[in-house]
Amino acid sequence: MEHLTAETFDQNARAALADTQLRGALKNLAVTFGERRQAAIATVENWEDLRERARSIKDETLAHLDKYLTDFADNAEKAGAQIHWARDGREACAIVLELLKERDATKIVKSKSMATEEIHLNAALEKTGIDPVETDLGEWIIQLAGETPSHIVVPAIHKTKGQIADLFVEKVGIEKSDDVDVLTKTARRILRTRFAEAEVGISGVNFGVAETGTILILENEGNIRLTTSLPKTHIALMGIEKVVPRFTDLDVFLKLLPRSGTGQRLTTYQSLITGTKRNATDEGPAEVHIILMDNGRSRMLAHPTTRQSLACIRCGACLNACPVYQQIGGHAYGSVYPGPIGAVITPQLVGIGKTKQLPFASSLCGACREVCPVKIDIPELLLHLRAEIAEGVTETSTHKFSEKLAFGFYSFAWSRPEFYKLGTKISRLLQKFVAKDGKIGKTSGFLAKLAPPLGAWTAWRDAPTVAPKSFREIWKSDLENK
Amino acid sequence: MKISLFITCLVDQLCPQVGKATVEVLRRAGCEVVFDERQTCCGQPAFNTGYRTEARKFAKRFIEIFEESDADFIVSPSGSCTAMVKHFDELFAEDENWRSRAARIAAKTYEFSAFLVNVLKIEDTNASFSGKLTWHDACHGLRDLNVRDEPRKLLKNVRNAEFVELKNADVCCGFGGTFAVKYPEISVAILDNKIAEIEKSGADAVVACDASCLMQIGGRLSRLGSKAKPMHIAEILAAQE
Numbered sequence: 001m002e003h004l005t006a007e008t009f010d011q012n013a014r015a016a017l018a019d020t021q022l023r024g025a026l027k028n029l030a031v032t033f034g035e036r037r038q039a040a041i042a043t044v045e046n047w048e049d050l051r052e053r054a055r056s057i058k059d060e061t062l063a064h065l066d067k068y069l070t071d072f073a074d075n076a077e078k079a080g081a082q083i084h085w086a087r088d089g090r091e092a093c094a095i096v097l098e099l100l101k102e103r104d105a106t107k108i109v110k111s112k113s114m115a116t117e118e119i120h121l122n123a124a125l126e127k128t129g130i131d132p133v134e135t136d137l138g139e140w141i142i143q144l145a146g147e148t149p150s151h152i153v154v155p156a157i158h159k160t161k162g163q164i165a166d167l168f169v170e171k172v173g174i175e176k177s178d179d180v181d182v183l184t185k186t187a188r189r190i191l192r193t194r195f196a197e198a199e200v201g202i203s204g205v206n207f208g209v210a211e212t213g214t215i216l217i218l219e220n221e222g223n224i225r226l227t228t229s230l231p232k233t234h235i236a237l238m239g240i241e242k243v244v245p246r247f248t249d250l251d252v253f254l255k256l257l258p259r260s261g262t263g264q265r266l267t268t269y270q271s272l273i274t275g276t277k278r279n280a281t282d283e284g285p286a287e288v289h290i291i292l293m294d295n296g297r298s299r300m301l302a303h304p305t306t307r308q309s310l311a312c313i314r315c316g317a318c319l320n321a322c323p324v325y326q327q328i329g330g331h332a333y334g335s336v337y338p339g340p341i342g343a344v345i346t347p348q349l350v351g352i353g354k355t356k357q358l359p360f361a362s363s364l365c366g367a368c369r370e371v372c373p374v375k376i377d378i379p380e381l382l383l384h385l386r387a388e389i390a391e392g393v394t395e396t397s398t399h400k401f402s403e404k405l406a407f408g409f410y411s412f413a414w415s416r417p418e419f420y421k422l423g424t425k426i427s428r429l430l431q432k433f434v435a436k437d438g439k440i441g442k443t444s445g446f447l448a449k450l451a452p453p454l455g456a457w458t459a460w461r462d463a464p465t466v467a468p469k470s471f472r473e474i475w476k477s478d479l480e481n482k
Numbered sequence: 483m484k485i486s487l488f489i490t491c492l493v494d495q496l497c498p499q500v501g502k503a504t505v506e507v508l509r510r511a512g513c514e515v516v517f518d519e520r521q522t523c524c525g526q527p528a529f530n531t532g533y534r535t536e537a538r539k540f541a542k543r544f545i546e547i548f549e550e551s552d553a554d555f556i557v558s559p560s561g562s563c564t565a566m567v568k569h570f571d572e573l574f575a576e577d578e579n580w581r582s583r584a585a586r587i588a589a590k591t592y593e594f595s596a597f598l599v600n601v602l603k604i605e606d607t608n609a610s611f612s613g614k615l616t617w618h619d620a621c622h623g624l625r626d627l628n629v630r631d632e633p634r635k636l637l638k639n640v641r642n643a644e645f646v647e648l649k650n651a652d653v654c655c656g657f658g659g660t661f662a663v664k665y666p667e668i669s670v671a672i673l674d675n676k677i678a679e680i681e682k683s684g685a686d687a688v689v690a691c692d693a694s695c696l697m698q699i700g701g702r703l704s705r706l707g708s709k710a711k712p713m714h715i716a717e718i719l720a721a722q723e
């Protein structure tokens with residue numbers, strides 16, 4: 001399957017809207033996750049306080065990120081873990097490859113991790129002939145299908161049960177069944193053998209605790225527990241923003257993350273890993289490697305507005321709540337991180353040049369900000385990025401000249417009452433050619449070309465006409481002296 | 483009490499009856515109402531599309547004009563344009579003087595229904611309207627200004643009318659300013675969920691506090707030949723049968 005790019009967001013979105021299977025798969029997303037989330041947050045009394053607390057922990061951490069990262073690295077090393085620093089995705093991939101080569105390891109199991117997706121680790125491994133096995137059910141399904149995740153928590157949300165059943169017939173060779181139980185058991189049977197032979201397990205990290213060097217990983221299937229404990233070597237890829245100062249901070253995030261993401265009070269498994277095993281006879285890996293990765297994050301840290309992007313705990317709530325995401329799903333965004341948070345971090349991670357449609361792919365309704373457990377003001381970030389694009393701070397001189405011109409004209413004319421009034425008069429004249437019964441219907445052909453926004457509007461919606469008498473005229477004649 | 487009206491461009495040009503209704507309701511409530519004809523646009527289209535330099539020009543102009551007025555409050559029949567006024571200070575991050583002037587103006591500015599309920603303490607405007615009414619929460623009124631209960635209180639007190647709660651009333655209608663024409667297909671896909679709920683509600687009128695959402699919802703209702711009519715809350719509250 002060819003992967004979509006952010007550059008063609010408009011086309012991707014149009015194709016997504018026409019894909020009835022996809023629309024069907026997404027149909028219940030908002031309701032299911034929305035209702036579950038509502039029910040789960042109702043079980044804590046001080047939800048708003050928790051959000052405040054979480055955000056202030058994140059803000060505190062980000063204000064002194066260097067200190068907390070050093071603490072984390074020191075303490076993890078004391079506990080026996082080995083720390084690696086990666087400036088970007090390429091360095092992180094190279095570190096993983098080197099570790100595998102040194103150990104002559106080719107049998108790799110992986111647990112779900114957005115950070116590894118971000119750096120396209122699987123592709124890098126495959127290039128050297130290593131086929132890592134995804135062990136999260138959803139990730140395994142999309143790996144079988146040769147696709148990418150379309151949601152940061154539920155990676156295969158874009159697939160219907162029927163599509164998954166067909167995939168199992170084709171790739172696994174079982175008889176067709178859309179019984180979820182049969183499919184899950186089949187996956188388990190196959191994955192179990194992979195776990196048994198695995199030499200290295202690769203995971204992500206949800207939180208890293210500075211004061212103890214502990215990492216916390218959350219999941220529901222138990223596969224992360226196995227990935228991080230069965231193989232001799234565990235490699236964890238951790239974005240530098242994942243650190244929190246104190247062990248007790250985890251309490252706040254453990255209350256917020258599962259409730260926001262999947263509507264659970266707690267995930268089924270929480271793996272707390274502090275370094276390697278202490279005695280040779282203990283269970284668990286002999287080696288733990290933690291790769292601390294920047295990959296564009298320190299750029300976000302530098303600006304007071306964009307800094308909040310790093311508070312994200314990847315719960316996925318903003319995707320579920322987003323009316324745009326609900327319609328088009330994740331692939332249309334053409335990036336690893338879709339939805340509202342994707343629309344703000346993708347341009348910051350990979351540069352605005354090829355992703356400049358993303359900040360505009362939002363009606364700014366604010367539903368994301370309302371559900372975000374760490375109170376990230378996503379609309380504010382979208383507006384910030386829009387300004388960078390429109391005002392050409394970054395490499396965006398190609399931003400539509402016609403739009404720049406239109407806004408220049410608008411700001412000139414509409415800030416002068418005389419021109420503004422003249423504009424109203426001209427509109428009244430022009431609309432005579434297109435209006436009927438006080439409204440403008442479908443406008444196509446020449447007119448739509450002449451005024452593309454009018455064409456785009458009226459393709460599906462009638463447009464109102466300028467009133468015969470504007471309010472300011474009515475004010476003068478009927479209201480002012482009454 | 484003296485009110486300076488902030489009539490948004492959409493109301494001024496496309497639905498002046500909303501402005502007229504706003505004046506009527508406020509006058510009936512005993513307010514002195516003035517309108518400064520020099521006002522034009524708050525600059526929201528520029529701000530939301532990223533043109534901050536242009537938005538700043540509009541903001542300064544708006545602030546200067548309204549500073550001259552001795553009115554106690556600025557009232558607008560629009561949640562999103564009121565929210566824009568509340569955003570003005572963000573445009574002057576490095577200019578302490580303008581920032582505080584923006585904040586002073588913002589503190590005086592109210593969305594129409596919130597002003598009635600929270601400042602004038604009026605929940606019944608003596609309005610009368612025969613038919614079934616439902617309410618759509620425009621996003622900026624709801625999430626930037628926290629206007630949720632006020633319009634519902636007012637609508638529930640309208641004589642002869644039956645108020646029905648719209649399912650997913652607080653979900654966006656898909657307008658989003660330039661979004662509606664940049665990504666019309668997505669915009670309309672979102673809108674069609676709203677339309678389906680309006681039809682299910684059986685409402686004769688879908689009421690909101692923003693001409694922009696009403697233009698989006700109304701444009702689709704009209705195209706589909708629905709019996710439901712888009713109406714601004716000021717129109718309903720001014721109605722006396």
Ligand code: SF4
Nearest residue numbers: 312313315316318372
């Ligand atoms: S931005 Fe907020 S809601 Fe969205 S994934 Fe991150 S933490 Fe969750």
